[in-house]
Amino acid sequence: MTAACQTVGVRDRLLQAVLWDTRQYQPWPTPTILFVRSPASITAGSDPTTRVRLGRGLLITATVLAAIAAATAAVAALETAGGIDDASPVYLIAVVVVGVAFGARPALLTAFGAFLAYDVLFTDPRFSLTVDDPRVWLDLLLFLFVAVVVGRLVAVQHRRAEEAEQRSREANSLFALSRMLVTATSTEDAVPGIARRLASDGQLDRVWISVGPVGRERVVADTGGDAPIPSAAVVATLARRPGDEPAQWIRTHEPREAVTGRPRSGGSVESLRVRIEADGEVLGSLSATRDRALGMPTREETRVLALAADQIALSLRRDQVTRIATDLEVSRQGDALKTALIDSVSHDLRTPLASIRATAGGLADPDVEWADQKRREAAAVIDAEAARLDRLVRGILDLGRIDSGALHPDLEPHDLASLVEPVVDRLRPILGDRDLRLDLDDVSDPVVVDAMLFDVVLTNLLENAANHASEPAPLWISASAGPDGRVRLVVEDGGPGVPPVELARLFQRFHRVARPGQGARRGLGIGLSVVKGLTEAMGGAVSAGPSRLGGLAVTIELERASEPPEAEA
């Protein structure tokens, strides 16, 4: 044992020296390397797996002895009671059994054991290794030869079968992992399934996967449920080489700060970690704990873990690329919107400006004689056009606030009627003479809104209705409480309505519904997009559909508050 330890120690120190150099280039918390293990070449060791190996040796010895003893008993029974002269081939059964169970070397041992047992127990002179008859000698030697060959053949065959099975398991695992990653919409959706699969295939107690740059990692999948992530003072990290062979588990001391404050995994548990990296960049890590009695992962298990990490790395890269593409698309669309804005602004803002300048220029002209009546009319034109400009600018400012995220809604419970009625009263002049109904009695609970934003939302909706459903088209405002704890406020008109294909784009900014025979479109096409932006900022939702009045119905969904306590201090 001591000698074995020393041997391992020397080898580890050599590898340590080799790895020391590469370690400096790894963007990983600096660990202290303890020693290195290759999963398939572990023979004797200084770690608890040695105990397992000893146990296995004892088991093999016991089986070999038992097999020989059982075969001996059978041979004795056959030769004495059954009257068979030479029952030695029965020993071949023992050789085959041991060969299948433990491989070539134990089979060889069994063959020799059987040879000795038969020699000692069943050939004359009995209970001695010597043999009188040279023909029996030949028989014995032939038996030994056959036994050795059979043992080897059986063992080789068995190992091949096992390897084939392992390969197929490995292939199945890898196939399952790839499928999960390919079919999921994002890597983070796929990793919980991968973690579960790895845990069951690799005899791992717990598997967790974290992504993100070193130091800011975030666990995205964990088979351990809500239990805190364990940490170990010593973690076996898989060192990868080009070509993936030989991959080696390197035991390292974790930096102290990573260990303190977290539950420690016990001494009977091996902590494993495989880095998830692509193009030399660390994207995350795949970690696992495993019962130490099971030993280090086999070559195949190691390969599955390594390939899983690679697949996840590729998938994360794919996500990054998709994200970049999406960002590019968004900014491209942003540019298109800006162009549309400039187009709209140049037309819709310049029209009132033009009439203001023309009228004001006329008033300022010393050569023009103005009758009092005419001068007042001119001033009224300037005032009306300025008011129109004010509305347009207000819309653009609202849009800007929505875009910049500068909206901080002051959400408070409000009585719905007390919010709606003042807006309707204020807008009555532009709504004109029509069937205007207000039905808010179904909702007694308060709604949670920002009163100022709600005012803008409803004002825009009513102005929109006034513009597109001109009087005497009816206009109904109704509210109902949904079973989902939300209040639906519907503003509907009896105007021409919106074709179904246009409904989806109704809330897009700068979208104006084109109508046959209506050349000049009115407005900037931002009123309803402001409605959408502000409603969503208040945690609500907006949708549009056909109205029972024949025109457009816009539904605003709002959060409902509970009624305040009636009994007071």
Place this chain on the structure above:
Amino acid sequence: MTAAPRSPRGGPWLLLVEDDAATRDAVANNLEAHGYRVDRAGDGAEAFRRLDAARPDLVLLDLGLPDLDGSAVVRRVRRAGTTPIRILSARADERDKVATLEAGADDYVTKPFGMDELRARIGALLRRTGGPSRDQEGIVRLAAIELDPVRRSVTVAGRPLELTPREYELLKVIVANPGRLLTKGRLLRAVWGTAYSGEAHYLHVYVSRLRRKLERADPTGATHGLINAEPGIGYRVADAGGEY
């Protein structure tokens, strides 16, 4: 235009603090044409000099002065007395607007405003008697409402009105401030105290409920339009004449 002639008549005296010269002159000229005397200040420092020299009847204060925070001017005016202050504010100044109202300004008007609207609001502020009408027994009257603070009872058009304690406290603040703009903060402090209780966020709901009770109880319709929401700011109380 800066040397515009002072109105010879001794009308109400206003101090207009506005940094944009064009707006300042246009507003001042219009007000002078309607019989007001207007002092003009282009920044906070000049406003302070004018305030040291004389006390105007009303201050019109633009938010977003180049040199000073609007609330500083408000505090300076409040130290000297109860001179009404009206804020002129652009939409972008909403936060400032509330802060200035909380600091003691009386009302605001949002830019761009019509001159008719501004004059009507100035008139309402100047007309305000400065307090509610009380008789010898301390009973406060507004519109058709009579509130007896001693018995904690309320009648509307002569008929008793049942109110919960919170509604009563709310109404007490409202009838005591005819023609004024009450910010949310002020109402909360008056009704729920400085350490707001859990119910305080239902302020708007309590106000709506109180308004509905008043209107139901009042056959004359005199209480209709008494309490008016100013979204984001608070509530405006109509004055005795039902206007503001």
